[in-house]
Amino acid sequence: MKDVLTLRVNGDQVEVGVPTHYTLLETLRYVLGLTGSKQGCDKGDCGACTVLLDGEAHLSCIMPVYEALGREITTVEGLADGPYPHPLQDAFDLTGAAQCGFCTPGILCSAHGLLAENRSPSRLEIQQALSGNLCRCTGYTKIFEAVEVAAESLRSGKDPRDIVAERYEVALPARSMQPLEESHA
Numbered sequence: 049m050k051d052v053l054t055l056r057v058n059g060d061q062v063e064v065g066v067p068t069h070y071t072l073l074e075t076l077r078y079v080l081g082l083t084g085s086k087q088g089c090d091k092g093d094c095g096a097c098t099v100l101l102d103g104e105a106h107l108s109c110i111m112p113v114y115e116a117l118g119r120e121i122t123t124v125e126g127l128a129d130g131p132y133p134h135p136l137q138d139a140f141d142l143t144g145a146a147q148c149g150f151c152t153p154g155i156l157c158s159a160h161g162l163l164a165e166n167r168s169p170s171r172l173e174i175q176q177a178l179s180g181n182l183c184r185c186t187g188y189t190k191i192f193e194a195v196e197v198a199a200e201s202l203r204s205g206k207d208p209r210d211i212v213a214e215r216y217e218v219a220l221p222a223r224s225m226q227p228l229e230e231s232h233a
Contacts, residue, residue: 049067049068050065050066050067050068051065051066051068052064052065053065053066053075053113053114053117054117055075055113055116055117055121056118056119056120056121057076057080057082057121057122057123057126058082058121058122058123058125058126059120059126062080064079064080065079066079066113069112070112070113071108071109071110071111071112071113072099072106072108072109072111072112072113072115072116072121073085073087073097073099073108073109073111074087074113075113076099076108076121076123082123082125084123084124084125084153085097085098085099085108085123085124085153085154085157086150086151086153086154087109088109088150088151088182089109090109090110091109091110092107092109092110093182094151094154094181094182095107095151095154095155095158095178095180095181095182096150096151096153096154096181096182097109097154098153098154098155098157098158098180098181099121099122099123099124099157100120100121100122100123100157100160100161101116101119101120101121101122102119102120103120103122103161103164104161105157105158105160105161105162105177105180107180122157122160123153123157124152124153124154124156124157127156127157127160134156134160134198135197135198135201135202135208136156136159136160136163136194136195136198137156138198138201138207138208138209139194139195139197139198139201139208139211139212140152140156140191140194142194142197142208142209142212142220143190143193143194143197143212144190145186145190145191145193145194146186147185147186148184148185151181151182151183151184151185154181155178155181155183155191158177158178158180158181159174159177159178159194159195159198161177162174162177162178162195163195163198163199163202167199167202167203168199168203169195169196169199171192171196174192174195174196175188175192178191178192178195197211197212197215
């Protein structure tokens with residue numbers, strides 16, 4: 049049996065026909081084709097499915113889709129500013145915070161939720177905000193550094209590339225000002 053639901057996802061209102069037992073994650077991935085949120089443990093332990101509901105991080109694998117009705121759902125695909133990556137996405141790329149990438153979308157959403165509330169988080173606050181996200185590859189240090197770079201960028205308005213270049217005393221090639229779609233053509 050299916051129901052037709054109206055959801056607000058990444059700024060767009062969408063109508064979806066979903067089986068009545070579907071979770072928010074299943075609806076996002078298998079009905080809407082938004083595969084950034086990952087299906088990991090299916091029991092709320094790994095955080096790979098984390099999305100934002102009204103700006104706060106939530107585990108979508110254990111949330112019935114009905115609980116998202118009337119709320120703004122933001123997935124990792126919705127973090128960018130149009131074709132330009134969010135400073136968090138830039139910082140993860142520049143610091144090498146993503147390795148296999150499976151956990152990255154959930155971590156980005158959790159970090160985004162933190163930075164929406166606190167633009168100057170301490171390392172401990174970052175660790176606590178990301179404590180529900182399991183990463184088996186990185187050891188977390190680069191992830192925490194990426195969140196710190198993004199926080200500084202959001203506070204100061206400086207490009208994450210400039211912050212990374214200063215922090216790590218490295219020369220980075222000039223940024224291509226092409227939007228994401230054009231740079232991957």
